[in-house]
Amino acid sequence: MIISLADGRQIPMEMHRVKIVQKINLLPATQRLECLKAVGYNTFLLPSREVFLDMLTDSGTNAMSDNQLAAMMVADDAYAGSESFYKLERTVKKVFGFDYTLPVHQGRAAEHLLVKVLLKPSQVVLNNYHFPSTRVHVEILGSQILDLVGDNALIPTGNDPFKGNIDITKLKNAVKEYGPDRIAFIRMEATTNLIGGQPFSMQNLREVNKVARDNGILLILDGSLIGENAYFIKKREEGYTHKSIQEILAEMMSYVDIYYMSGRKSGGARGGLIATNHKEHFDHLMNWLPVYEGFSTYGGMSTKEIEAMAVGLDEMTQTEVAGSSPEFIKFFVERLQQYGVPVVTPPGGLACHVDARAILSHIPPLQYPAEALNAALYLISGARGVERGSMSEDRDRDGNEITAKMELVRLAVPRRAFTLGHIEYVADRVAWLNKHKELIGGLKFVQEPPVMRFFFGRLEPLGGDWGAKVVKAFKADFGDDC
Numbered sequence: 001m002i003i004s005l006a007d008g009r010q011i012p013m014e015m016h017r018v019k020i021v022q023k024i025n026l027l028p029a030t031q032r033l034e035c036l037k038a039v040g041y042n043t044f045l046l047p048s049r050e051v052f053l054d055m056l057t058d059s060g061t062n063a064m065s066d067n068q069l070a071a072m073m074v075a076d077d078a079y080a081g082s083e084s085f086y087k088l089e090r091t092v093k094k095v096f097g098f099d100y101t102l103p104v105h106q107g108r109a110a111e112h113l114l115v116k117v118l119l120k121p122s123q124v125v126l127n128n129y130h131f132p133s134t135r136v137h138v139e140i141l142g143s144q145i146l147d148l149v150g151d152n153a154l155i156p157t158g159n160d161p162f163k164g165n166i167d168i169t170k171l172k173n174a175v176k177e178y179g180p181d182r183i184a185f186i187r188m189e190a191t192t193n194l195i196g197g198q199p200f201s202m203q204n205l206r207e208v209n210k211v212a213r214d215n216g217i218l219l220i221l222d223g224s225l226i227g228e229n230a231y232f233i234k235k236r237e238e239g240y241t242h243k244s245i246q247e248i249l250a251e252m253m254s255y256v257d258i259y260y261m262s263g264r265k266s267g268g269a270r271g272g273l274i275a276t277n278h279k280e281h282f283d284h285l286m287n288w289l290p291v292y293e294g295f296s297t298y299g300g301m302s303t304k305e306i307e308a309m310a311v312g313l314d315e316m317t318q319t320e321v322a323g324s325s326p327e328f329i330k331f332f333v334e335r336l337q338q339y340g341v342p343v344v345t346p347p348g349g350l351a352c353h354v355d356a357r358a359i360l361s362h363i364p365p366l367q368y369p370a371e372a373l374n375a376a377l378y379l380i381s382g383a384r385g386v387e388r389g390s391m392s393e394d395r396d397r398d399g400n401e402i403t404a405k406m407e408l409v410r411l412a413v414p415r416r417a418f419t420l421g422h423i424e425y426v427a428d429r430v431a432w433l434n435k436h437k438e439l440i441g442g443l444k445f446v447q448e449p450p451v452m453r454f455f456f457g458r459l460e461p462l463g464g465d466w467g468a469k470v471v472k473a474f475k476a477d478f479g480d481d482c
């Protein structure tokens, strides 16, 4: 919720109070340099005890409500027929309107099953923008996933409120080029992750649905960040201001054939699900659920997490819950803009995205400027973001590197986990780095995994030990202990 102050400023207000806290540690800068070297400049590999503010992701890192924790205590651990699953099933019906629910252990497990059942090797998937796990699942089968967002979605700045929209002309052209039979399905991703957490509009979903229906193509929605997308529709799309999040969700779901989500984000728990009103798809998917995930009433999830997800999905329909992370992100983005730091605009859901290509224009994309900036931020703040640029792209089939369209550092804002003090601190340190950008150099792989290399890859600094130079300059301004 946004509160106006007497001096005219507006700030996001937490509509909850803190009941349980967890201590975090801020190591001295000199020690952080040792920690970073030990993990080959890949902050993904840092143990969390070495991280002060963990902005790596909003996946499974959100604060739970008292009602979620309470629900976990009454979980029914039955292997088959668990009451916890039936609660989830009832919630999915109430929140999304689907009759059939398949629990899975997380979002990529849903993608695995969907691709296994719906995709043939010669087919393609059309979507607004891929997520890395989706792309790997599709490409493993020798198929292709085509990104059809508008060209402006790949330009970091702008004021298009719905950069996650599929470009309908591109969609119609792709349908013409491949023909409906070669298109396994159209995939819409809510609050599109890789392009800066940018939403699609209801109008766009309606138009995509029409193209899908006219051509007999399945429409699948990845709703891992569905609460935030519904919130953006309410805030930004004409005709939706007075609709509730629940009403917006109901309309969205009326356009899709199959819905899936990682429950770790908007769902506020750790798991995932697939839901549909099509019995035939449900039956096909169900054939494989016990093989890869588990019995139909737990699907690889702990029953405690099923309980937490059922409550989390219900709570997500409250405007202040759906809007909690977007409003903090807006505050973060606007503060960085005041400091003159290039960031992705308009502010999205999920994270504040810093434009590393614009800041570190002296570092070529294949020297991974976004990871260099992210590593440098850890050195001077103890905060950890994640690289979303060329390092997050895997090589193509011929072994060539792919240059990402954007080089971003994603500073995730998990729901209800951080305070405004945390955000102010990280914004201040990013601004300091922006002023000292010439100290930062590029990186090169010394260990490069074949897929999803941003997880486990190890790198070393190019042009000498620039990490030590960054720490030296930082200590001259702030000392070692902060």
Ligand SMILES: Cc1ncc(COP(=O)(O)O)c(C=O)c1O
Pocket (backbone or CB within 6 Å): 059, 106, 107, 108, 109, 131, 133, 189, 193, 222, 224, 225, 262, 263, 264, 271, 272
């Ligand atoms: C849009 C989207 N789809 C799928 C996934 C994969 O979900 P999980 O991490 O639960 O496997 C994610 C995870 O971040 C995501 O953001």
